[in-house]
Amino acid sequence: MQKIYYGAPGTGKSFEVNKYLKDNHIPDDRVFRVTFHPEYSYGDFTGQLLPTVIRTGANAGDITYDYAKGVFTLALEKAYEDTSKEVYLVLEEMSRGNCAAIFGDIFQLLDRETEGLNRGYSRYFVNNSVIAKDIIALTDDRIKLPPNLSILGTVNTSDQNVFVMDTAFKRRFEWEYISTKAVQNDHGEYLNNVNVHLNNGSTVIVDTTWVELYNALNIFISSDDKLGLGEDKQIGQFFIEFDTSATWDKHKNQIKNKLLHFLWFDINQSSYRADVKLFDNSIKNFSELYDAFEEDKKIFSDEFLQLLQ
Amino acid sequence: MNHILVLPEEFETNLNDACANNDIHEKWLRIGIDTVLDMKNSIITKLNEKYPKLNITGFRIESKQIIKERIENNGGTSVYAGYIEKDNGNIDGLFFYIPPSLNSGNDFLTRQVLPSLIGIYENISPNMEDMHFNSRPVYILNINETNRSEQRAVKISFLCAELLGFNYLDVFERDFHDIVTDGDNNIPVITLTIFNNLFITNGNNEWFAVNHIEKTLKLLSSRVTSSSNPSAEIYRYALKVLPAIYMAVEEGYRIDLSDFDNVNVGMFRTYLSKI
Numbered sequence: 001m002q003k004i005y006y007g008a009p010g011t012g013k014s015f016e017v018n019k020y021l022k023d024n025h026i027p028d029d030r031v032f033r034v035t036f037h038p039e040y041s042y043g044d045f046t047g048q049l050l051p052t053v054i055r056t057g058a059n060a061g062d063i064t065y066d067y068a069k070g071v072f073t074l075a076l077e078k079a080y081e082d083t084s085k086e087v088y089l090v091l092e093e094m095s096r097g098n099c100a101a102i103f104g105d106i107f108q109l110l111d112r113e114t115e116g117l118n119r120g121y122s123r124y125f126v127n128n129s130v131i132a133k134d135i136i137a138l139t140d141d142r143i144k145l146p147p148n149l150s151i152l153g154t155v156n157t158s159d160q161n162v163f164v165m166d167t168a169f170k171r172r173f174e175w176e177y178i179s180t181k182a183v184q185n186d187h188g189e190y191l192n193n194v195n196v197h198l199n200n201g202s203t204v205i206v207d208t209t210w211v212e213l214y215n216a217l218n219i220f221i222s223s224d225d226k227l228g229l230g231e232d233k234q235i236g237q238f239f240i241e242f243d244t245s246a247t248w249d250k251h252k253n254q255i256k257n258k259l260l261h262f263l264w265f266d267i268n269q270s271s272y273r274a275d276v277k278l279f280d281n282s283i284k285n286f287s288e289l290y291d292a293f294e295e296d297k298k299i300f301s302d303e304f305l306q307l308l309q
Numbered sequence: 310m311n312h313i314l315v316l317p318e319e320f321e322t323n324l325n326d327a328c329a330n331n332d333i334h335e336k337w338l339r340i341g342i343d344t345v346l347d348m349k350n351s352i353i354t355k356l357n358e359k360y361p362k363l364n365i366t367g368f369r370i371e372s373k374q375i376i377k378e379r380i381e382n383n384g385g386t387s388v389y390a391g392y393i394e395k396d397n398g399n400i401d402g403l404f405f406y407i408p409p410s411l412n413s414g415n416d417f418l419t420r421q422v423l424p425s426l427i428g429i430y431e432n433i434s435p436n437m438e439d440m441h442f443n444s445r446p447v448y449i450l451n452i453n454e455t456n457r458s459e460q461r462a463v464k465i466s467f468l469c470a471e472l473l474g475f476n477y478l479d480v481f482e483r484d485f486h487d488i489v490t491d492g493d494n495n496i497p498v499i500t501l502t503i504f505n506n507l508f509i510t511n512g513n514n515e516w517f518a519v520n521h522i523e524k525t526l527k528l529l530s531s532r533v534t535s536s537s538n539p540s541a542e543i544y545r546y547a548l549k550v551l552p553a554i555y556m557a558v559e560e561g562y563r564i565d566l567s568d569f570d571n572v573n574v575g576m577f578r579t580y581l582s583k584i
Contacts, residue, residue, distance in 0.1 A: 081399055084433035084444035117440050117558045134310040136362045136393070136401055137446045147438040 001150040002110060004094065006157055007178035008218075008231070010239030013154040016178055017090055020152070026088060032075040033090040036097025038163075042104040046070045046131055072106060073131050079149035080137040091153040095162040099169055109145045110172035120147020157232050180218055182211045182237045194242045194251050198305070200298035206308055210251075214239065216308040217263070220278060226307075227271045227278065235262070256293050264289055277301045311366045314353075314404055316391035317373035324348055327409035327454070336454040340481060351480060352450060359478055360448075363393065377428075380445075384428020389421035393448065402446035403429075407453045416541070417457050418466040422449060422475075423544035431576045434583070440558070442551055442580055447475040454481065464488050465507055465549070472499060472552035501526070501556040508549070516549050519557075526557035527565035528581070530572045547577050554584060 005013040021031055034045070047069040053061040069077075072089065079087040100107070109122040122144035129141035138144075153173065155165075182190050190211045198206040218234040220226045239262075240254050264286045268278055280298050283289045292299050300308070324345045327333045334343075342348050353365050373386045380392055380403060393402040405422045426443055433444050449470055457463050464485035470477050486496045489503060497503060501519055508514040518527040528550055536542035554564060566581055574581075 081401055082433075082444050083439040083441070084437040086436070117555055119440050120438050133362065136312075136360070 001152070001174070002112075002172060003151075003174040003176055004153040004155055005176050005178050006155040008180055008234040008236050009156050011178045011180055011236030012183065012238050013156075013178050014092060015238070016176075017152050017154060021088060021090075024086070026086060030078060030085060030087045031090060032071045032078070032088070033092065034071045035092040036094050036099070036102065038096060038098075040097045040102055042102055044070055045072050045102045046104070046106065046128075047073045067130065075149060076131065076143070076145070077135055079146050080135045083137075083146050083148045085148060087149050089149065089151045091151065093156065094153045095155045095165060098163045099165050103169070107169065107172075109143065110151075110169075112145070112147070121145065178236075180215075180234050180236050182215070190237075192237055192242055192244070194244055195248065196251070196255065197248065197296075198298075198300065198308075199296035205298060206305060208308060210240070210242065211237065213308065216304070220304050220307055221267055226276055226303075227267065227273055229267065229270055233267060233270065235259075252293075256290060260289055260293060260299075261286070276303060278304055310362075311364050311396055312401060313367055313369050313394045314365055314391060315369045315371045315376065315394050316404065316406070317376055317388050318370050319373070319388035319408075320368075320391070320406060321345070321370055323408045324452075327452075330410065333409055333454050336481075342480075348452070348480070352452070355478055355480060356448075356450075360476060365393075369394070380425070380429060381432045382425050382428040383431040384424050387421075387425045390425040393446075400445065402448055403443070404448045404450070406450040409452055409454055416545070417453075417463045418449065418451075418470060419544045419548050420541075422447070422470070423547055427544070427547070427576050430580060434576070434579050440584065441555075442473070443475075447473075449475055449477045451477070451479040451481070458483050458485070461488060468499075468507070469548050469552050472504070473548075473555065499556070501553065501560055501562070504553060504556060516546065517553050519553075519562075524560075524562045525565050526553055526562045528554075528568060530568045533574065534572055543574055543577060554581075558584060 005016050007013055034040075047067055049065045050068040051063050052066045054064055055061045075087055075089040103110075105126045105128065108124050108126050111123040113119050113121055113123050125142040125144045127141050128143050132138045132141045132143050135143075151173075156162075182193075184190055190209075193209050193211045196208050196210055196213050197204055198208065214235055214237065221229050221233050222231050240258050242251055242254065263278060271278070278301060279289060280292075280301050283292060283299060289299055328337070328345050328348070337343065337348065340351075342351055349368060353367070356363055356365055371391070373388060373390070376391055377386045379400060380390065382390070387405075389405050389408065391404040391406075392400045393404050395401045403425070405425070407418060407421050426447070429444070430442060437444060447470075451458060451467075458467075458479065458481070465488060467477055467479075467485040468488065488507065489499065490496050502521070505514060505517075505519045508516055515529060515532050517529055519525075520527070533539050533542050533546050557564060564581070564584055569578070569581070
């Protein structure tokens with residue numbers, strides 16, 4: 001299986017990956033996880049020579065260079081130990097790394113046979129003696145992915161400064177969208193849901209919940225007749241992870257420091273609409289927004305509050 | 310990466326008994342081996358030369374019950390089965406040996422290897438996506454000094470093992486490929502046709518039937534059903550037909566199991582139904 005979970009921030013993509021692994025009783029020693037980032041390289045992914053100090057005395061040592069296997073090589077070795085056991089390579093935040101560079105020639109292994117004795121193995125091999133050297137199931141330096149090695153990835157659809165994933169790379173994965181729709185527990189209660197109070201001074205304008213608030217924000221952000229910024233800018237249920245047993249003061253702090261920062265810099269500043277505003281006209285900058293919310297003043301525009309109510 | 314060979318105590322007992330037998334010891338001497346230690350060192354050297362990735366550094370004797378549990382064999386314990394252990398204690402492959410002085414022609418190799426493999430398959434088959442019969446690399450060591458290894462029927466068994474992707478090493482370095490080499494001593498790429506020809510006697514192959522026009526491979530049950538010991542016969546049968554199945558699937562042939570409709574072949578059927 002090669003699957004990428006994608007969606008807005010906080011929709012629970014990593015949670016879905018973990019849930020899948022837990023539901024299928026995959027032990028930790030068969031899960032290999034890495035988070036991509038702009039500096040992550042092919043050498044990090046497959047392996048590279050790294051200096052190691054061998055102590056020769058209290059304050060002395062020799063430097064030697066050992067091959068440090070990357071997460072891909074470790075996962076491949078584990079998979080080939082026993083092809084009856086599932087091994088998972090989990091790649092988080094794939095769009096924060098340059099996938100073409102990170103995968104390099106490994107990209108060629110992502111096409112799998114769909115029939116025959118070698119079903120599930122890579123259709124093509126690549127020669128890589130360094131990756132193959134400790135895998136005794138591979139008789140030479142030709143490497144292929146075995147059928148029991150699955151790759152799961154997560155991609156945020158709204159990240160800035162991300163690397164573009166080319167179509168040739170994308171088509172080698174199944175894609176599963178994780179929507180912004182709120183998730184409930186077995187009793188029908190929304191997860192991660194707390195009460196939210198929006199005031200204008202001493203008057204409570206709106207008593208709502210986090211689920212209602214973020215859903216209203218998503219509509220306001222993406223609708224063409226509102227800010228029209230598209231689905232990429234939406235947020236998920238777990239954008240802020242609340243301690244549901246904590247007080248409003250703590251929740252307020254989290255909303256102030258995380259949500260408002262995102263709404264001002266990533267939403268408000270991105271919008272080209274002069275006639276539709278998320279925040280009240282009295283709010284001129286982030287500092288004022290921050291202080292106003294802290295002092296229980298009105299921060300959202302009437303248009304948004306109408307939508308929320 | 311280093312590996313250790315983990316084997317049951319019978320392996321050492323067999324070597325000690327063989328060394329104490331004058332006839333066998335004489336055959337050892339012909340290949341430069343005098344003591345049990347020499348034999349063990351020779352095994353390690355030859356394995357590492359033929360399979361450099363193994364880098365075997367020694368042996369460890371383990372109880373056969375523990376070996377059976379570690380390799381997840383749901384069948385009976387085996388005195389011939391062990392495993393290859395990595396530095397970190399994980400199992401990296403299965404290891405079998407054909408013991409000294411074994412004179413049984415019919416069970417040569419099959420008895421040492423197939424019961425454990427079928428027992429393991431019983432355990433792994435529900436979740437296994439890999440279409441091969443084994444999920445770990447298989448190594449087979451032949452330390453049998455008799456001339457059984459030079460008999461055609463036994464050589465066919467070695468060839469079958471090789472075609473299944475098993476790694477085979479004969480300490481006495483006897484070749485078996487002459488059953489398929491051409492006049493210039495070249496080993497051809499083994500096709501289903503060439504493999505089929507190995508089993509034809511008096512115009513018939515009693516194990517399977519290949520139809521090149523309809524592109525079918527029919528497994529024949531008579532060898533199993535007419536045997537006085539069907540449960541043992543299935544091991545001999547499986548070793549011979551599995552390579553045919555592998556080649557047939559690769560060449561796009563359909564596998565016909567109709568001859569086994571009312572024949573109990575246990576876990577082997579589970580594999581056949583997957584194919």
